[in-house]
Amino acid sequence: MAEVEEDNAALQEEVGKLKGELLQREAALAAVRTECDKAIAAAAEQVAEARTEAEKERTSALATRDALAVANARLEEMPALRAERDATRRMAEALEQQVAEQKTALSKAEAELAGLREALNAERSAAASAAQAAAVAGAERDAANRSAEEARERLATLEGNAKPESSTRPSPRK
Numbered sequence: 001m002a003e004v005e006e007d008n009a010a011l012q013e014e015v016g017k018l019k020g021e022l023l024q025r026e027a028a029l030a031a032v033r034t035e036c037d038k039a040i041a042a043a044a045e046q047v048a049e050a051r052t053e054a055e056k057e058r059t060s061a062l063a064t065r066d067a068l069a070v071a072n073a074r075l076e077e078m079p080a081l082r083a084e085r086d087a088t089r090r091m092a093e094a095l096e097q098q099v100a101e102q103k104t105a106l107s108k109a110e111a112e113l114a115g116l117r118e119a120l121n122a123e124r125s126a127a128a129s130a131a132q133a134a135a136v137a138g139a140e141r142d143a144a145n146r147s148a149e150e151a152r153e154r155l156a157t158l159e160g161n162a163k164p165e166s167s168t169r170p171s172p173r174k
Helices: 002-077 079-162
Strands: none
Touching: 002 079
């Protein structure tokens, strides 16, 4: 019986450790989720800003291209506009380069956002595994408690059967 109680105590201690570990993991997961949510929000904000900036740059590049077309038409009429056309062309090329850089930055931000989402999903999966392990440990503890209770009942029955009849009767109290 002492062994059963020791086993029960050991199981309860193990369950307590597992519950503590689960609580720690849940706290860590909550912290990771918070950080991931912050990072996702920041990345989403950066993506939105990058998209807005890229759209502005694209609009500006289109306007510059249109201006360049107008300048080319004037150039046919006035040779003095050649320098203006060349400057406008260089500006258009620079703006196109900026648009390309913004697109690259946007792609990187979207890739980072996808990575953060994957990390969050992995943490959620780990938390689910820890919760499942705690549930299994609890079920094992319950089974051990039932076995211990059955052993106690059998022991009580055996002890009751082994005592002489006179000793099983309680003495009258006054």
